[in-house]
Amino acid sequence: MSAVVRDGVEDLEIGLLLEALFRRYHYDFRSYARASIKRRLVQARDQLGFSSISALQDSLLHEPTTLSRLLGYLTVQVSEMFRDPSYFRALREKVLPHLRTYPSLKVWVAGCSHGEELYSLAILFREEGLEERTIFYATDINPAALQAAEAGVYPLDQVKKFTANHQKSGGRSSLSDYYTADYGRAIFDKSLRSRVVFSDHSLVTDAVFGEMHLISCRNVLIYFDRALQDRAIGLLRDSLARKGFLGLGSKESLRFSAHAAAFLEFSREDKIYQRQDA
Structure with a gap:
């Protein structure tokens, strides 16, 4: 043949x-x-x-x-805590001052993989005094990934990189405050997920399930074709509260999306967008 x-x-x-x-x-x-x-x-x-x-x-x-x-x-399960530290610094310095004006907050980590980004956001919100007024939603289509995210256990040899990223992101504490080391593993404090809802959700087939103030959907859209990217971006737009924020991965953009007009480039270099008023 x-x-x-x-x-x-x-x-x-x-x-x-x-x-x-x-x-x-x-x-x-x-x-x-x-x-x-x-x-x-x-x-x-x-x-x-x-x-x-x-x-x-x-x-x-x-x-x-x-x-x-x-x-x-x-499903791609490659990530790290505080990946692209400048993104988390931009959230800390530019986005959270806006979110601080709300009495309660909803944050969605779409495609949460093994939970590294979720714990990064939970730590960031705790450091900035916003954790207690926030509900986090962590979703993925892979049940095994969701189970790993809920466990919050990572190889200890990854923590050096996690720690460096955390400091570069403007971390106000030591990352070691949030985990215990045990037999080559870093076990993150269960209190970090006390305000987290873990759920199966697909950007391909499922619908809007809430009104979010911040959606972090990073390094997911790059695996979709153009039509599916537009479908997902439309769903993310409809899931955002008025003037809510959307964070994408470093190689992702709304520039060629059919829904681009619905967003302002809030922080272009960090791929953070803000939903415009209708």
Whole structure:
């Protein structure tokens, strides 16, 4: 079989598997950037020991345990606490002075992965005296990621990087105040999640579920195609309170979105936007 024909067959297999995943389990990856999805599915096929994408699909349909294993490859779980410290410094110095004027706050971490960004925001809000008036919503489509986020346990060798990021973000305390070290792990204080709601939510298929003052959705949209990006940005817009804030990842932008006119560039260099009045 020629390489061109083989690639064509593989692309067909991928399309069928994504359709099966949606119809069987209601996880919709059909509009994710295809090159990225293909790379991750090929990795899953090889590392999970299947001879083809079709064999992986067969297992997915008939062996429900395959789903959780596959989701680990399809959802990106790479993050760190206070990632891109300048973003958190901008929140601290530019956004929180606005949020401080509200008697109560709602913050949504969309695509929370293993929770690093959630704990970063919880610590930031505690340091700035806003934690007690804030409810945090942490959502992801991967149940295993949500479970890890709720546990708040990270390899101790990552904490040096977390600590440096925290200080660069303008941290007002020591990160060590918020965790205990045990057998090579950093276990973050459960009080940091006392005001957190963990929930399954998909930007692809689910609807608005609240009115937020701040939404942090970073390094999620880059994995969507243009149509799905517009769908997600529309959902994020509709989830924001009047003059609410939206934070995106360093490689993400609203510039070419159909919903760009609904936002002001509040801090261009830090990819923080503010919803405009209707």
